[in-house]
Amino acid sequence: MSASGEFKLYYWPTIPGRGEFVRLALEAGAQAYSDVARAPSSEGGGVAALISMLQDGGEHVVPFAPPILTFNGNTLAQTSAILHAIAPGLGLVASDESARTTALACQLTLADLVSEVHDTHHPISPMQHYEDQADTALRRSQAFVNDRMPKYLRYFERCVDTNTDSNQRWIFSAQMTYVDLSMFQVIAGLRHAFPNALDRLSHEVPKLMALAERVSEQDRVGAYLASERRIAFNQNGIFRHYPELDP
Amino acid sequence: MSASGEFKLYYWPTIPGRGEFVRLALEAGAQAYSDVARAPSSEGGGVAALISMLQDGGEHVVPFAPPILTFNGNTLAQTSAILHAIAPGLGLVASDESARTTALACQLTLADLVSEVHDTHHPISPMQHYEDQADTALRRSQAFVNDRMPKYLRYFERCVDTNTDSNQRWIFSAQMTYVDLSMFQVIAGLRHAFPNALDRLSHEVPKLMALAERVSEQDRVGAYLASERRIAFNQNGIFRHYPELDP
Known part of the structure; x- marks a missing residue:
C-alpha cells in the first residue's frame, strides 16, 4: 500500500x-x-x-x-x-532560489570531502578489497590527513565564522539547514575513522566542533541518534577505522 | 564597469x-x-x-x-x-522543479565520473606531482578503464536509449540540456585522455557517441569550438593524455 x-x-x-x-x-x-x-x-x-x-x-x-x-x-x-x-x-533550507543554490554549493563541497574520505581506504578501485590496496591507502590517507582534511575543515570553519546572520553560528544561514546536519555526520564520521587526526585538528576548528555538538542536541536528531534506526559506523561504509591509516 | x-x-x-x-x-x-x-x-x-x-x-x-x-x-x-x-x-533545462532536479542528479553522476578521471593521474593527492604517483596512477587507470569508465558510459547509454521523449535521443529530456553539453565534453575529454580505451568501448555506446557528435554540431556550440575562446585539452587539466595509462 x-x-x-x-x-x-x-x-x-x-x-x-x-x-x-x-x-x-x-x-x-x-x-x-x-x-x-x-x-x-x-x-x-x-x-x-x-x-x-x-x-x-x-x-x-x-x-x-x-x-x-x-x-x-x-x-x-x-x-x-x-x-x-x-x-x-x-524546513531545512529557505525556499528562495538563492538560499537553495547556496546550500547546494555548500553540500557539494561537503560531498567532495566525503568522496575523498572514501578514497582513503579505496584509492585504486571500489571494486577491489582494502587489503589489495592497503599500501596505497596509507599514502593517500597521509595526504588526506595532512593536506585535504585540514583544507576542508578550515574552509567550513571560515564559513561558520563569517556567517553573521546567525547567533548560533550555522554554516551559512540563520537557521539550521541540511548542510549543518551533513556537517555533523562528517565530523562524527571523521571522529570514527581518523580520531587522532581529528583530535590534532579540532582546536583549529572549534566552531565546527561546537556546531556538530549542537546538531546532535536538536530534539529530533537526538531522539534519532538514540534509536535503533541509527546505524553505527562500521568497516563496510565510507567512514572506516583502520588504525594504520590514523597514526 | x-x-x-x-x-x-x-x-x-x-x-x-x-x-x-x-x-x-x-x-x-x-x-x-x-x-x-x-x-x-x-x-x-x-x-x-x-x-x-x-x-x-x-x-x-x-x-x-x-x-x-x-x-x-x-x-x-x-x-x-x-x-x-x-x-x-x-533554455538549457525545463523550468519545472522535477525536470531541474532530474537534470541535477544526472549532472552529479557525470561529475562523479569527472572526479574519477582526475584521480586516474592523481590517485594519491592533487598536491603532488604526477611523476611522484605514476605507479599508482597506472593501477588506478587500469581499474578506471576496465571497470569504472564502462560502467558509467553504459549507464548513460541506457539513459539515452530509454529516453523515449526525444526523437533525437538526448540523455533524459525532449530537448538538449546542459547535461548533454557536459556529456559532449566528457566524451571529448575521454577521447583525448584514453583514446584507445574509448575506441574499444565506443561500439557498446553508439547512441552516446552520436549524441556527443550532435552536440558539437549545434550552431552556437560549433561556433564556440572553432573560436579562440575554446581551450584545448592539455597536460594540466582533468583530461590528460599519458600514453602509459592508455595502452
Missing part, C-alpha cells in the same frame, strides 16, 4: 554511507519514511527491493547508485540532489 | 577543467559573459582576480574552489550548482 505522498528510501541496509545524509534530513524534518531495504523481504523489503529499483528505475532516468528516494511521484538519486529537492518541504 | 546582469566566470585561464562545463552552457545559451582570469591584468583580469575572489568570496559563503560564477547578484561555486542555477534562464 503506497500513497503518493509516501517517502521511500532505498539504500544498503547495514551501513550509514551516503544514505545517512538523507536519513538525517528526513528525521530532523519529522518526515515519515520507509527504509525499504531494512524492511523484511516478506514485506517487499530487503536488498532485493534495492536491486530491483536499480534495475527498473523511475519514470525516465534509472538511478546509477543508491541512495534513491521516491516521493511525490519522483524517483531521485544522488545524495545532494535528493537533499536539495526535499529540504524546503522539511 | 559592472552591471548587475553581467555574468563573470572565474576559472584557471589555461586549462579547460571544470570551468569548461560552465563555458559550454554560457556559449550554447548565447549568454554574454566575461572570462575574468583570461582578461589582461590591466583590465582587472588575470589569475590575481581569481585568487582575490577565492579570498574575499561572495556575500555569505566564500567559494572553496573554482569555477565560480557571479551573476544577478549571486556568487556561486561548484560546477553542478552553477549549471543548475543558470540553465533555466539559458
